[in-house]
Amino acid sequence: MSGAQRIPILKVGRVLVVPIQTDMDDQTVVHLQERILSELERTRARGVLIDISLLEMVDSFIGRMLSDIASMARIMDARTVVVGIQPAVAITLVELGLELSGVSTVLNVDEGIKLLRDEFDIEEREDDELFWGELNLLGEHGHRA
Amino acid sequence: MESTAIALENDQDIVVARGEVRTLAAAIGFRSLDQTRLATVASELARNIVKYASRGQMIAQPTRSPHGREGLRLIFEDDGPGIANVEAAMTDGFSTSKGMGKGLPGSRRLVDEFTIDSAPGRGTRITVVRWL
Numbered sequence: 350m351s352g353a354q355r356i357p358i359l360k361v362g363r364v365l366v367v368p369i370q371t372d373m374d375d376q377t378v379v380h381l382q383e384r385i386l387s388e389l390e391r392t393r394a395r396g397v398l399i400d401i402s403l404l405e406m407v408d409s410f411i412g413r414m415l416s417d418i419a420s421m422a423r424i425m426d427a428r429t430v431v432v433g434i435q436p437a438v439a440i441t442l443v444e445l446g447l448e449l450s451g452v453s454t455v456l457n458v459d460e461g462i463k464l465l466r467d468e469f470d471i472e473e474r475e476d477d478e479l480f481w482g483e484l485n486l487l488g489e490h491g492h493r494a
Numbered sequence: 495m496e497s498t499a500i501a502l503e504n505d506q507d508i509v510v511a512r513g514e515v516r517t518l519a520a521a522i523g524f525r526s527l528d529q530t531r532l533a534t535v536a537s538e539l540a541r542n543i544v545k546y547a548s549r550g551q552m553i554a555q556p557t558r559s560p561h562g563r564e565g566l567r568l569i570f571e572d573d574g575p576g577i578a579n580v581e582a583a584m585t586d587g588f589s590t591s592k593g594m595g596k597g598l599p600g601s602r603r604l605v606d607e608f609t610i611d612s613a614p615g616r617g618t619r620i621t622v623v624r625w626l
């Protein structure tokens with residue numbers, strides 16, 4: 350079973366946007382991590398924005414994936430932002446003893462994009478408005494869906 | 495409410511176990527934070543069984559204290575290799591698999607009661623309770 354196929358990776362400007370909308374089994378988590386890294390390499394995106402606002406639980410396995418993505422992305426000169434962590438999830442992570450090391454967390458997608466642009470200096474493009482409105486859906490092997 | 499048993503053998507079973515625990519916790523009346531704590535404990539302890547013992551089961555039992563307080567008891571049991579040094583395994587950062595060593599000590603922090611019974615060759619049984 351490779352459920353990761355169901356999780357889209359969108360390219361918005363120079364940022365990969367990953368909306369996680371479903372509880373993932375461990376294999377799906379590993380698979381998703383691999384896909385994000387290969388898309389980073391292929392597209393030379395400068396930022397990764399992972400939306401976990403629909404995730405009702407982040408355990409040590411998913412927490413570790415988020416940290417690993419951030420540190421590997423860093424090596425490829427890209428920054429990682431995790432968006433929309435639910436308060437209950439954030440509290441539970443602290444009690445569990447996990448820090449999402451190297452991961453910036455923000456409340457919503459707008460803030461995430463702002464952080465990537467301003468703090469991390471991911472430059473805007475001239476056709477920016479148009480570009481942000483145009484989502485390129487990257488399929489399993491990076492082909493446009 | 496009756497108790498529920500879930501067989502644990504693969505990745506998918508871990509997802510089923512944590513989903514079932516959240517549903518039960520919500521039915522008992524736990525608020526969202528406690529539902530998340532319990533689902534996370536289920537995920538960690540179920541994964542330990544799949545990873546270290548290959549197979550086992552989780553039993554979830556809505557329960558009531560002698561004082562009439564409602565709660566949820568979860569039992570994780572396997573006939574795997576057992577744990578040689580339980581005290582070490584309960585320490586943050588201890589792992590025999592290059593894991594983060596957060597599963598056992600972290601789960602203990604997320605519940606009100608935590609009992610572990612394990613010995614080499616005898617398998618492992620962990621019982622946790624969270625009160626409403």
Ligand SMILES: Nc1ncnc2c1ncn2[C@@H]1O[C@H](COP(=O)(O)OP(=O)(O)OP(=O)(O)O)[C@@H](O)[C@H]1O
Pocket residue numbers: 409410538542543546547572574575576577583584588589590591592593594595596597598599618
């Ligand atoms: N059911 C089990 N059967 C046998 N050994 C176990 C079992 N559960 C845990 N252990 C042992 O206890 C150690 C600590 O477990 P714990 O869940 O705390 O950390 P981990 O699984 O190594 O890493 P993490 O859960 O943070 O990814 C494990 O490395 C393993 O050696």
Ligand SMILES: [Mg+2]
Pocket residue numbers: 538541542593596597598
């Ligand atoms: Mg573990």
